Amino acid sequence: MITLEIIKSKMKNYIINVQVDYLLINKTRNRYPIDSLTGNQLQISINLYKLIMNIGTIQSIYFKPTNRQRFIDKMYLAEKVHDDDRLLIKINEIRKQLGSEKLAKISEDFGIGLALSVADYLYRIDSSTVVPIKATNKRPDIRCFTMSNEELIIESKGYSNQRNLYNQKVTAVDQKNSRKADIKVVSLTLINEEDATSTHFVDPPSEPDADDIEKRKKMMRAEHYSSVFNFFGQKELSEYYLLMMKKIGNENDELVVNDKENIFNKIKDTYVTIGLNHRYYYGTVEKVGKNKYTFLGVEEILLYFRGFQNFEVSESDISVEEQGNLYFIQKDGVIIGSIKNIEPFINQIHTRGGEIKHFQEHTTLTDVDNMDVIHFEIFTKYLFEENNFEVVTQKENYKDKGYDYVVSRNGIEYCVHLKHFKNPKRSIRVDDLELINDKRKVVFITNANVSPTFTSNLMTIDRNLLKRAIQKPDRLTDWLEN
Template sequence: MTFIRNIASRFAYKTISVEIDPLLLSELDTVDKVTTSRDITFNLYNLIYHIGSIQSRRFAPSNRLKFMDKSDLIEKIYSDTDEFRVKINDIRSINGSETLTFISEDFGVGISVVIADKLFNIKRSTIQKIYGTKKRPDWKCQTQNNRILVVEAKGTISIQTSRTQEKTALIQKTKESGDVKVASLTVLNENSVSTNRFLDPPIDNSDISPMMENHILRAGHYASVFSFLGNSKLSKYYSQMRKRLEGSISPYEQVEKDDTFRELRTNDPIINFENKEFVGSFYEVEHEKNIFVGVDKKLLSYSGFIEFCDYENDTDTLVEGNHYILFKDGVLIVEIEKIGMFSDIVMVDKIKNYQSKITVSDIDEMNRISFSKYFISLLERNGFTNIREEAEIGYIPADITAEFNDITYYFELKIYRNKKMRKNVIAKVNNYSRKVLNEKFVLVTNGKLSRENLDNFNLTIIDRDALKEIAKNYRNFMDLLSAE
């Protein structure tokens, strides 16, 4: 595990080629309202930040620092060019086609935001995922001139697939009220610059006043951001702030919100930066590497929240070996090499590793890369040694091998979005396990398995229920492994 600054040190900015629908030109908030082909440059920190705050679930506040999970995406971007190019073959061969699909979707969402930011002059602190049980657009926000921008974002590695996605996206973007509705279609390329098409406006208006729309969107934005950044206290706090703005908060929730406000103001760590105070939390990333995530203290009070204006620019500063990334919406991330500098505001030996704060729902949101890193950390904490990725037993693939008490374990990892695992997949892994003689083969999955699916299989399985127990206490892993 490493900081983004170490991965993206050569090129912190990337460029993508964008084609703009002529129908959108009059809607743009740019000096140029004529050019339909443009190269747009964006910051990699912003890309990851926006991917996470939209792709993470706001209504399931999490204590896990999912910022580090999404940072894995940076490893799959070519660093020796300023063009946005993705290591497609590397992802497909090492992590599989399903992971490539997940990554394409993530990049599609993030790129739609950084392009919209350049074309429509949006208020970053109003960016919010659109929720609902039916097919809806991905996100919406308010522009500086108080228009509501609605975006449906798609990402793929094929222009042919993108053309197919276009039909669905143009329909999906109409399912939410707004002033401008856009379909964003990204095609990731490996050997040339990646491309995007921004298509088609109109239009139906909201009945909510622009000022109140701004406040409600912002509250939802911060709730999403802090679920992504692993501070469930702040995430829940801003969810309650949103309810207060909508007039739907209950008396109990209001009391809880007030209690949380006092606790944040008096008990939680506060960092001073650029003559501002930021309230937040610390996480260990790995040995002697930590991260702080927090918010401008002014945004805690109701009046401060209402009156807050986005900063003029993002800030990216190295101070005495620690890297400060301050976003326009008042959110601060600090990549810390020298944690001792903060020993007066936090008990350094009490900072927990971000991998320890996890639920099975957090695992569901991981891609294959993040899950592998989490599982390796789990093995390390349980005393396994000689841990390796992408091993082979003869011609049999295994995602991870590790040793414990002179026994070699082979782990096959399976992550599913729908949490369902097919019997034929279990059978395939079971065939692998039969070819292992003096070692142990283990299937690890977030899938739900019924006992009838396991008949006739002599296979060690860590399934969804087992992962729930491991999330409660990592030491349960060894009990579950030996029980099998």
């Protein structure tokens, strides 16, 4: 399990190479750091934790608001970075263990995260306004405001192969130009294992649009928080900030005002609070491992309509240690806490009639369908561990034998084989997997429907049984031992 302690151990800055087209450097504008560059090639430092937050904020566009947090899921990217001063990605390991399709997805993730990090360095982004662009047709990835109140649009591409990357340049420029903004750029990121990962910013800025900049900025800020808390699995906060965005657009919409007030009251009544640096934060506490918890929340002032409108981002992110717990407070007022000492929260949780749940308990079958193979494996291991099974340390290469891992309970070992499908409603036959004749006990878990199979040493948990196991995890023990 990736924890904030692991992230903290990687909090040193990683060096990346940056190339900027000369046409992007505007000496007469002189508003941004990019305008002061004397050359078009430079090296900058990137923070891994911030990089992962950037990725999650943008990629949450692909998921409906849910109570399951994906923040911990995304932390696995930290394992894919070499221990080096430069940002070196474990490309060969990813390709060998996870395949080319997953390598492409990880390349895309790093491309998005680095695009935002480089844009912040060159244009001084207002981090509280960063949002993904939602559309079904060709569109750029990211929009935000700079600290100089100009709207910035970024189209991001990330690849592990330079030829594939630059073949996408024309498409990226077209996508970038499909939207109006004050500044439009294309970011091309090449992840690398032998040399520092590089990001190339191309295409000159466009002419500014005449529009209500302040209102657009506030609405974009609300959408930003909705996206962040969707990533965190805090459905109430995500929906709350969507309603905040609608209210900014029309303060006289009574239905929106009433819905927003109802969620506001629920947050105030059920969320716990923590005071740090003379400020208060509202959030939720969830278990992520044995005696390990997270606190995810937001600064109190951002819950109030006028406070939200007048909020100003801080100069920098900070980390605070308090009562044995570590908190990361971002410039935009979002807080993430790695909690070892749960005592500061226990009384509040009990007083408010709540309980501390494992973040995986919020998982639904839809969440499972949206997982990749890595997180499907992590989730199924969680189900076994909740039933007091032990995940056996590999003494042999089970994957070469067609298994993903082995679990044991009461001296009996079970070989687990997983199959995750993007199209989960398909029907498959287990005989095609060549597992039935294995002499050991086998558990086959999939999110697809499986045709009935009868064999003494094989237990199949298909889509229907998986849904029941998600709803009541202790059913797993009954199925395997009875």
